[in-house]
Amino acid sequence: MKDRIYLSSPHMGGTEQHFVKEAFDTNWISPLGKNVDGFEADLQSYLGENKEVAALSSGTAALHLALLVTGVTKGDEVICQSMTFAASANPIVYLGANPVFVDSETNTWNICSETLEQAIKDRIAKGKKPKAIIAVHLYGMPFNASEILKIASKYSIPVIEDSAEALGSSYKKQKCGTFGDISILSFNGNKIITTSGGGALVTASAALKKKAVFLATQARDDAPHYQHSEIGYNYRLSNICAGIGRGQMEVLDKHVTLKRKMNAFYKELFSKTEGVSVFTEPSEKYFSNHWLSCILIDQAVTGYSPSEVREALEKQHIESRPLWKPMHLQPIFKEAPFYKTGVSERLFTTGLCLPSGSNLSEEDKKRIAAALQPFL
Numbered sequence: 001m002k003d004r005i006y007l008s009s010p011h012m013g014g015t016e017q018h019f020v021k022e023a024f025d026t027n028w029i030s031p032l033g034k035n036v037d038g039f040e041a042d043l044q045s046y047l048g049e050n051k052e053v054a055a056l057s058s059g060t061a062a063l064h065l066a067l068l069v070t071g072v073t074k075g076d077e078v079i080c081q082s083m084t085f086a087a088s089a090n091p092i093v094y095l096g097a098n099p100v101f102v103d104s105e106t107n108t109w110n111i112c113s114e115t116l117e118q119a120i121k122d123r124i125a126k127g128k129k130p131k132a133i134i135a136v137h138l139y140g141m142p143f144n145a146s147e148i149l150k151i152a153s154k155y156s157i158p159v160i161e162d163s164a165e166a167l168g169s170s171y172k173k174q175k176c177g178t179f180g181d182i183s184i185l186s187f188n189g190n191k192i193i194t195t196s197g198g199g200a201l202v203t204a205s206a207a208l209k210k211k212a213v214f215l216a217t218q219a220r221d222d223a224p225h226y227q228h229s230e231i232g233y234n235y236r237l238s239n240i241c242a243g244i245g246r247g248q249m250e251v252l253d254k255h256v257t258l259k260r261k262m263n264a265f266y267k268e269l270f271s272k273t274e275g276v277s278v279f280t281e282p283s284e285k286y287f288s289n290h291w292l293s294c295i296l297i298d299q300a301v302t303g304y305s306p307s308e309v310r311e312a313l314e315k316q317h318i319e320s321r322p323l324w325k326p327m328h329l330q331p332i333f334k335e336a337p338f339y340k341t342g343v344s345e346r347l348f349t350t351g352l353c354l355p356s357g358s359n360l361s362e363e364d365k366k367r368i369a370a371a372l373q374p375f376l
């Protein structure tokens, strides 16, 4: 049987083991050490914009701490892009706050600025100004940062930028992960670079980074004994995982190039297929890492549905998946307010994510092209 082709699997570059071995050799097998410092420094220099980075155990942990240090508490409302992975929204609930979902725009698939403003006005009219806005660069495609930041600043609401899928992407030549009042990254196994599991919080403020690290290491007061004046968390990245991250930073740009080549491969493959469109940057302002390449299928034109394509690929041991199911359609969030454009529901019913690994071989691509042949 042929090996399974995955959507996006870990892709090691070679030097990860050197950093991990060094951690072993020096016995720094803890959530502190040279690799944690080194990985944070690598990320800071990659992102630029004078940002401070705190390496954490996951992107979800980073979002939780981002909301916490923003001052979100019980009963608050937080606006969140509906079209995303549940990890963007769950931390709102960890804090006893309530998500308010906003639909997407067609060109970036991300939070629609006009609908965002309507939602803010309506929440204020109903008596509660939202405490934060969580905007997501889905599949690596930057959201319209100019418009979103303009509206956020008009109403003085902080933006938490979920850049979990968008390390290596940029908008108007500025790197994703540097647009939010606080931004987060993920290094989960399926992301563009991985530490097996990990994340980071990005901020312009050294004091805020210090606060995040304090909370991530059980919020110990400055005393020789164990004393706590605040509730803490065990959210720091381990020095072993950070070693993998240092090795991965050396190949991040290469991964971006390879992911973008996968996107070009699908564009070429479907170039003569009516009714199928490959998700592409709307203009020169946007540069996507194309973490996952996605297509939309207009069944009225093609005569086949996304699930027929998915099942045909599955028969050849090739993984594909529907797009993220919007949060306002999730059983867990069915009571949450939702401001609609209709875009995310349409994306969910017509979309499909295709294998996008930076480690796919020419042989893999031939297998994918052969399996897709009947749909071209």
Ligand SMILES: *Cc1c(COP(=O)(O)O)cnc(C)c1O
Binding pocket: 057, 058, 059, 060, 061, 084, 085, 087, 088, 136, 162, 164, 165, 185, 186, 187, 188, 198, 199
């Ligand atoms: C992966 C992901 C997260 C969560 O990151 P973890 O490191 O897996 O906790 C959050 N938001 C989005 C959009 C993601 O894709």
